Amino acid sequence: MVSAADRAKHPARASVWLEGGRTARAAGRKAARKTEAEQPSGLDRDRITAAAVRLLDAEGLAKFSMRRLAAELNVTAMSVYWYVDTKDDLLELAIDAVFGELELPDPAGGEDWRGELRALAAGYRALLVRHPWVSPLVGRFLNIGPHSTAFALRVQRLIGSTGLPPYAQTGATQAVFQFVYGFGTVEGQFMQRCASAGMSQDEYYREALAAIQEQPGLEEDFRTATELMEARGGDTVDEMRERDFDFALKLLIAGIEAMTATPGTQA
Secondary structure, three states, rough: OOHHHHHHHHHOOOOOOOOOOOOOOOOOOHHHOOOOHHHHOOOOHHHHHHHHHHHHHHHHHOOOOOOHHHHHHHHHHHHOOOOOOOOOHHHHHHHHHHHHOOOOOOOOOOHHHHHHHHHHHHHHHHHHHHHHOOOOOOOOOOOOHHHHHHHHHHHHHHHHOOOOOOOHHHHHHHHHHHHHHHHHHHHHHHHHHHHHHHHHHHHHHHHHOOOOOOOOOEEEEEEHHHHHHHHHHOHHHHHHHHHHHHHHHHHHHHHHHHHHHHOOOOO
């Protein structure tokens, strides 16, 4: 464990996965001066990370703290600091742990890249909905843990197999997975909002539409929006959302196909 004084003396490192330098050596020296009996019993980094994920899922990012986590584990906060230096380190570990839930297509499976892309997009979307606290955190860290890296490399190889020229591959990756990120983030937040209001998604949706419809001056805009929603189809929020996600992904795939059909075209 690194003491609070040691943490204050040194700037935060870029990633918990790059801890092979000062922090790990300091922890080793500190541990060497301790007896095994003084170390927290029944704890390890994996157990702490799993507890953090459960707590983040149940209570959200805003309420998460090392003290709250220690209480969940029935240990002292200092016991947790035997295994992680900072709250940010633990959040980074938690992100990588949930990325381990993704089922990555087998590159040797022979599936068409379109099917693989749909599977990866669907899995990433489901992860963001299942763990809404991930969305505001993924841009904060390097995300170079083993599971995050495995996902990123699989995406990279998949986009590379589409036939897109190298200059277009990062843009295609961003187009698809930034879309999925935004879609999954909004979906997860909407579901949380419905739950906090004590309503189903369909109940909340109907109540929101009724409230908008009552606003003066919005009649024409609301009528147009209603016609578009009816044309989209779907009787429930889930059905409407699935139709939107599926169609948007088809558009993106069609865009990739169009670019591969015209090699050398560069916007």
